[in-house]
Amino acid sequence: MKLYEALADELAGLMAAGVLRPGEKLPSVRQQQERRGVSPSTVFQAYYQLEARGLIESRPRSGYYVAARRALATPEPEVSRPDAASTLVDVSELVFQVLEASRAPDIVPLGSAFPSPLLxxxxxxxxxxxxxxxxxxxxxxxxxxxxxxxxxxxxxxxxxxxxxxxxxxxxxxxxxxxxxxxxxxxxxxxxxxxxxxxxxxxxxxxxxxxxxxxxxxxxxxxxxxxxxxxxxxxxxxxxxxxxxxxxxxxxxxxxxxxxxxxxxxxxxxxxxxxxxxxxxxxxxxxxxxxxxxxxxxxxxxxxxxxxxxxxxxxxxxxxxxxxxxxxxxxxxxxxxxxxxxxxxxxxxxxxxxxxxxxxGGYERHLRQLRVALAGQLQKMLAAIEAHFPAGTRVTQPQGGYFLWVVLPESVDALELHRLALGQGISIAPGPMFSAKRRFANCIRLNYGQAWDEGAVAVLGMLAKTSSGRGPSV
Amino acid sequence: MKLYEALADELAGLMAAGVLRPGEKLPSVRQQQERRGVSPSTVFQAYYQLEARGLIESRPRSGYYVAARRALATPEPEVSRPDAASTLVDVSELVFQVLEASRAPDIVPLGSAFPSPLLxxxxxxxxxxxxxxxxxxxxxxxxxxxxxxxxxxxxxxxxxxxxxxxxxxxxxxxxxxxxxxxxxxxxxxxxxxxxxxxxxxxxxxxxxxxxxxxxxxxxxxxxxxxxxxxxxxxxxxxxxxxxxxxxxxxxxxxxxxxxxxxxxxxxxxxxxxxxxxxxxxxxxxxxxxxxxxxxxxxxxxxxxxxxxxxxxxxxxxxxxxxxxxxxxxxxxxxxxxxxxxxxxxxxxxxxxxxxxxxxGGYERHLRQLRVALAGQLQKMLAAIEAHFPAGTRVTQPQGGYFLWVVLPESVDALELHRLALGQGISIAPGPMFSAKRRFANCIRLNYGQAWDEGAVAVLGMLAKTSSGRGPSV
Structure with missing residues (x-):
């Protein structure tokens, strides 16, 4: 691992552990240079990488700050409350319908199970x-x-x-x-x-x-x-x-x-x-x-x-x-x-x-992949906050490439899935994820595909419309 | 397909159909040349290929003859007579034991399920x-x-x-x-x-x-x-x-x-x-x-x-x-x-x-593979006739790379399998092929591996010994 990567990972770890908190100013490049004995370019590279991961942001003439956890504005979902009985499973038909609908090549694959092959x-x-x-x-x-x-x-x-x-x-x-x-x-x-x-x-x-x-x-x-x-x-x-x-x-x-x-x-x-x-x-x-x-x-x-x-x-x-x-x-x-x-x-x-x-080279690839996915997560969280209806909740994963979005209860995810497909966007509706077809107002979004802010905006508008909170419906 | 290959296949078909019979003389090269209008080298190549497949043989100063179906001396097995009840299957343990024993790299793999990878x-x-x-x-x-x-x-x-x-x-x-x-x-x-x-x-x-x-x-x-x-x-x-x-x-x-x-x-x-x-x-x-x-x-x-x-x-x-x-x-x-x-x-x-x-090229590969396997079948049948105990029966497949050998009833194929392994030879004993563990005196042999006459001879000797008809046991 390169020196700047080690430094970036160390700082990311401090942020994950809450030692460095949102909004807090990071040590300056000069401080890092003097206290750690590393070169300015190592520090810059580490900070650039953290910025790409969406973990810090630069403020002109001020320095680097731990990024506000923007998604905190959209709260986390609550703990699931399934009922306790066992169920013979019969979910395949729905899953196949959704997956087949999502495989068309011109669809924006927010419902895909895979990250972009370009990664x-x-x-x-x-x-x-x-x-x-x-x-x-x-x-x-x-x-x-x-x-x-x-x-x-x-x-x-x-x-x-x-x-x-x-x-x-x-x-x-x-x-x-x-x-x-x-x-x-x-x-x-x-x-x-x-x-x-x-x-x-x-x-x-x-x-x-x-x-x-x-x-x-x-x-x-x-x-x-x-x-x-x-x-x-x-x-x-x-x-x-x-x-x-x-x-x-x-x-x-x-x-x-x-x-x-x-x-x-x-x-x-x-x-x-x-x-x-x-x-x-x-x-x-x-x-x-x-x-x-x-x-x-x-x-x-x-x-x-x-x-x-x-x-x-x-x-x-x-x-x-x-x-x-x-x-x-x-x-x-x-x-x-x-x-x-x-x-x-x-x-x-x-x-x-x-x-x-x-x-060798696997570790380097993995670091690049993680940086890319972490950056896209921040974009997706920001876009959800910007475009989705009030009352939306969203998970804040620390890895992977899936988000779980809980929409207002009035939204029917299967209906949203159909509407979104009509606009060339696939999503994974909540009932796919339960033998009892629960999670009627939930969707899974994939942020590992090519970033497409427009698709998220359209999806948010559809969700607002179907939640009855849309603009002039 | 080349001309000589078509000619060889045509003749092989006549033999399989019984139109050309064992011991019968083939048309001379000159006859083929005059009646079919093909070049002598085409005829020679076709006959060489048939010879390699073990289907014909040349006799000095006489010409080419349909090969005696040597294996006819070793008769075919009879139709199987399983009993009519259904069986819950429990054969895996035996199969795994046999296959694991056969995977050692220095074993002559007559019990293998695969042809030689060199083909x-x-x-x-x-x-x-x-x-x-x-x-x-x-x-x-x-x-x-x-x-x-x-x-x-x-x-x-x-x-x-x-x-x-x-x-x-x-x-x-x-x-x-x-x-x-x-x-x-x-x-x-x-x-x-x-x-x-x-x-x-x-x-x-x-x-x-x-x-x-x-x-x-x-x-x-x-x-x-x-x-x-x-x-x-x-x-x-x-x-x-x-x-x-x-x-x-x-x-x-x-x-x-x-x-x-x-x-x-x-x-x-x-x-x-x-x-x-x-x-x-x-x-x-x-x-x-x-x-x-x-x-x-x-x-x-x-x-x-x-x-x-x-x-x-x-x-x-x-x-x-x-x-x-x-x-x-x-x-x-x-x-x-x-x-x-x-x-x-x-x-x-x-x-x-x-x-x-x-x-393209797949057909050419397949023809070579068929010729190689057909030639090895003839060698295997001849070796079985030469080395196996009296009373042995053997199938005469028209394709694939497996033979089924029915040994005298006194031979225990599982015991023969153990004895053969001791001599560095694997076989597939009959009870692997029945949910009821029938075929106690049968074995499957693979003739698609590198030809090893010695191994077949050793196997035949072991079979003779265990059938009580061996030399001075």
């Missing part, structure tokens, strides 16, 4: 693919069958080590993206008819997976900033005797919530006391805006009950379909399920990622 | 990967999500057209290999507890898939050369009211049986009369040794009930994990199951195969 080093990955195929060992077509390419598993294990988690390469199973990893983990521990605990709102693909396998979902109250509520979780564990708990512990989709480390620790302890496995869906964990990668719940796992799943699809190589599971005591079952489900992940993708990770 | 154009595929990534459109990471890359689906639809089957590109779903396609097709039409009809012996991965989904298998009597017995199938349809039938209609694994076209037609009609979908597993269909690609059962499908599944893994690009389903009236369900199971197939693999197929 990824596709050329460099292409060269890694080409290079790895030039010196390919023909036997890798057999050797790279599940659990997967040994060098790739080694690289992944090294990253776990950096995050303070001990995972042996042999306990990692390479999968066809994280979605397959999550599906296999679920099948390793749950049988049709069993119950699984999820967040509320829930990632719709989790609901679809439960639906396909014939599992029942119990949606548990979730805090918009700090993730699932442990009191509600404890009650659900007692009441439902679930086979598993499927959570996104860092930058949950759709809320963007991040469980603090001590809450993750308490979560793992609570589940361990009930002997319930945790499927930890961590595909957004690398997309943090603070100084450090958030802790993994798996870090606190002493019983092998945490099945950590992630991928390179959201942070490096979309379309390569390389994910993995580090499934603790269930590793062998997951490996066998992978073999009988789809045999192996694609060898060219595996070889290319093993080569790319070995070259 | 595939990995360098050319590597260049196609590199080239397709050089001019990649970043949006393909989204556009190539399921149902898959449009150009690849168009190329596959063109091949269906050549085979006399009308399949629209939009009705093709690209999957993570054929195994995923088969799994998704099965899930589209069967629910846990339902019954599925399969061949006897059955491909173990089919049994594992049934086991994983909680389906019951009914094994139906199967002819070693002509595939499933329609009388037995009709009885099973009446008795068990199955949700689906999963068959390998061309070059079944493990038998190598090939249903004649009229039998395929009758199969499709029979299933249609019962409104039962056919999952047609056709991954070996391109590996034919006769003059023409065998008909697809799907060709006779007028009700959209045939779900045709195949891949490039066995005939072009092992490890790329690109397969597909053309699932008739179930196409949409399969596409949606693909989206919720693993989202999409790997984009680099899809782009590379689309590019490779567009370049």
């Amino acid at each position: 990824f080093p596709l050329n460099k990955l292409g060269r890694a693919v080409a290079s790895s195929m030039r010196h390919i060992d023909p036997w890798s077509t057999v050797a790279d069958l599940s659990p997967g390419n040994a060098e790739l598993r080694r690289q992944i294990a090294l990253r776990y080590q950096l995050d303070g988690v001990q995972v042996a390469p042999d306990d990692i199973v390479i999968t066809n993206g994280a979605l397959e990893a999550l599906n296999l983990c679920l099948q390793a521990v749950a049988r049709p008819g069993d119950t699984v605990l999820v967040e509320s709102p829930s990632f719709y693909a989790a609901l679809q997976a439960l639906e396909r396998i014939g599992l029942k979902a119990v949606e548990v109250a979730t805090h918009p900033r700090e993730g699932i509520e442990l009191g509600a979780l404890a009650a659900a564990l007692e009441q439902h005797k679930p086979s598993a708990c499927w959570l996104m512990t860092s930058f949950q989709n759709p809320l963007g919530s991040l469980m603090p480390p001590e809450k993750k620790q308490a979560l793992v302890d609570l589940l361990a006391a009930h002997d319930v496995p945790l499927v930890e869906d961590d595909v957004y964990g690398e997309l943090y805006f603070g100084a450090q990668r958030p802790a993994l719940a798996k870090r606190f796992d002493s019983k092998g009950l945490v099945m950590h799943c992630s991928s390179f699809s959201k942070c490096l190589a979309p379309g390569f379909r390389v994910g993995w599971a580090a499934a603790g005591r269930f590793s062998r079952q997951v490996e066998r399920l992978k073999l009988t489900t789809s045999l192996a992940a694609a060898m060219p993708s595996q070889l290319a990622l093993a080569e790319y990770l070995g070259q | 595939f154009p990995l360098n050319k595929l590597g260049r196609a990967v590199a080239s397709s990534m050089r001019h990649i459109d970043p949006w393909s990471t989204v556009a190539d999500l399921s149902p898959g890359n449009a150009e690849l689906r168009r190329q596959i639809a063109l091949r269906y057209q050549l085979d006399g089957v009308q399949v629209a590109p939009d009705d093709i779903v690209i999957t993570n290999g054929a195994l995923e396609a088969l799994n998704l097709c099965l899930q589209a039409v069967a629910r846990p507890g339902d019954t599925v009809l399969v061949e006897s012996p059955s491909f173990y991965a089919a049994l594992q898939a049934l086991e994983r989904i909680g389906l019951k298998a009914v094994e139906v009597a199967t002819h070693p050369r002509e595939g499933i017995e329609l009388g037995a199938l009709a009885a099973a349809l009446e008795q068990h009211k199955p949700s689906a039938c999963w068959l390998m209609t061309s070059f079944q694994n493990p038998l190598g049986s090939l249903m004649p076209p009229e039998k395929k037609q009758a199969l499709v009609d029979l299933l249609a009369a019962h409104d039962v979908p056919l999952v047609e597993d056709d991954v070996y269909g391109e590996l034919y040794f006769g003059a023409q690609r065998p008909a697809l059962a799907k060709r006779f499908d007028s009700k959209g009930l045939v779900m045709h599944c195949s891949s490039f893994s066995k005939c072009l690009a092992p490890g790329f994990r690109v397969g597909w389903a053309a699932a008739g009236r179930f196409s949409r369900q399969v596409e949606r199951l693909k989206l919720t199971t693993s989202l999409a197939a790997a984009m680099p693999s899809q782009l590379a195969l689309a590019e490779y197929l567009g370049q």
Whole structure:
């Protein structure tokens, strides 16, 4: 990491921790230079980067200030209050309708599940693919069958080590993206008819997976900033005797919530006391805006009950379909399920990622990606404040690329979705994120796509109109 | 196709049809030259190729003769006689034990499920990967999500057209290999507890898939050369009211049986009369040794009930994990199951195969591959005749790379598997291929790996020893 990046991350960490507060003046360049012994250009570069991330702002002839948390003007949503009964899931039809409607190429994809493909080093990955195929060992077509390419598993294990988690390469199973990893983990521990605990709102693909396998979902109250509520979780564990708990512990989709480390620790302890496995869906964990990668719940796992799943699809190589599971005591079952489900992940993708990770440069790419996403988050929050109806609430994620917007109760998100599509804008309406079709007045917005203030303005106007607060309707 | 190849294929077809019989003299080069108006070198090249395929042999100062079907000395096995009850499948543990034991790099892989990777154009595929990534459109990471890359689906639809089957590109779903396609097709039409009809012996991965989904298998009597017995199938349809039938209609694994076209037609009609979908597993269909690609059962499908599944893994690009389903009236369900199971197939693999197929050269590769496999089949049949105990029966496949060997009843195939492993040779013992652990004295041999006569000799000796007919034991 370059010196200016380290300095920027350090300052960002102080802001996230509340040590540097909104509106507060940053040390001057001269102060930094004298006290830290760094060059003026290092300080300038660090401040420029923080400015690009939307974390600080310059005031002419005065200096740099911690940015006002503008979005504070639009308050956070409240904790979700799902009812406690379990539900057989039937959400797929709605999800498919929305996703198909959103795939048209000329749509502004605020409802997309993916960040803009322009944010990824596709050329460099292409060269890694080409290079790895030039010196390919023909036997890798057999050797790279599940659990997967040994060098790739080694690289992944090294990253776990950096995050303070001990995972042996042999306990990692390479999968066809994280979605397959999550599906296999679920099948390793749950049988049709069993119950699984999820967040509320829930990632719709989790609901679809439960639906396909014939599992029942119990949606548990979730805090918009700090993730699932442990009191509600404890009650659900007692009441439902679930086979598993499927959570996104860092930058949950759709809320963007991040469980603090001590809450993750308490979560793992609570589940361990009930002997319930945790499927930890961590595909957004690398997309943090603070100084450090958030802790993994798996870090606190002493019983092998945490099945950590992630991928390179959201942070490096979309379309390569390389994910993995580090499934603790269930590793062998997951490996066998992978073999009988789809045999192996694609060898060219595996070889290319093993080569790319070995070259270095991944960290630099990740820093650029985080800076880009953090900057776009600030723009999106400002645009929502400017254009959305009074009474709107919005989450303030510290990573990822999703926002959760709670509109006035009079707004019907499905109707808003139809109206927005008519204007060439897709959104993800709230009922996609609940087996019970709750969140009728909520939407998920993606701020990881090319920035389009106009689209957000149009969307806000439509929301105002349909909330009955629009201009002269 | 070159002229000599057309001539060779035509003659091979005459032999397969019995028009040219074993021991019969072929027309001389001069006769071919005068009657057909082709050059002597064309005739020579055709005869050389037929010789390499083991179909004809030259006798000094006499000419070319249709090769004696040496393997006729080792008779074919009889039709399988499974009992008629359905079975909850539990074969995975045995299969995993055998496959894991066979993966050691220094083992002679007669038990392998794959042909030698040296038979595939990995360098050319590597260049196609590199080239397709050089001019990649970043949006393909989204556009190539399921149902898959449009150009690849168009190329596959063109091949269906050549085979006399009308399949629209939009009705093709690209999957993570054929195994995923088969799994998704099965899930589209069967629910846990339902019954599925399969061949006897059955491909173990089919049994594992049934086991994983909680389906019951009914094994139906199967002819070693002509595939499933329609009388037995009709009885099973009446008795068990199955949700689906999963068959390998061309070059079944493990038998190598090939249903004649009229039998395929009758199969499709029979299933249609019962409104039962056919999952047609056709991954070996391109590996034919006769003059023409065998008909697809799907060709006779007028009700959209045939779900045709195949891949490039066995005939072009092992490890790329690109397969597909053309699932008739179930196409949409399969596409949606693909989206919720693993989202999409790997984009680099899809782009590379689309590019490779567009370049031409696939047919030439396939012809070389067929010639190589047909030649190795003849060697394997001769070696079995030379080295295996009296009373051995063996199938005579017209394509693929598997042989099914029925040993004397006193031979225990699982014990033989253990003995062979001790000598550095893997085999696939018969009980892997039956939910009821039948075929205790049978083995499947792979003749698509590097030829190793010594290994077959050792195996034969072990079989003789364990049949009690060995030399001085």
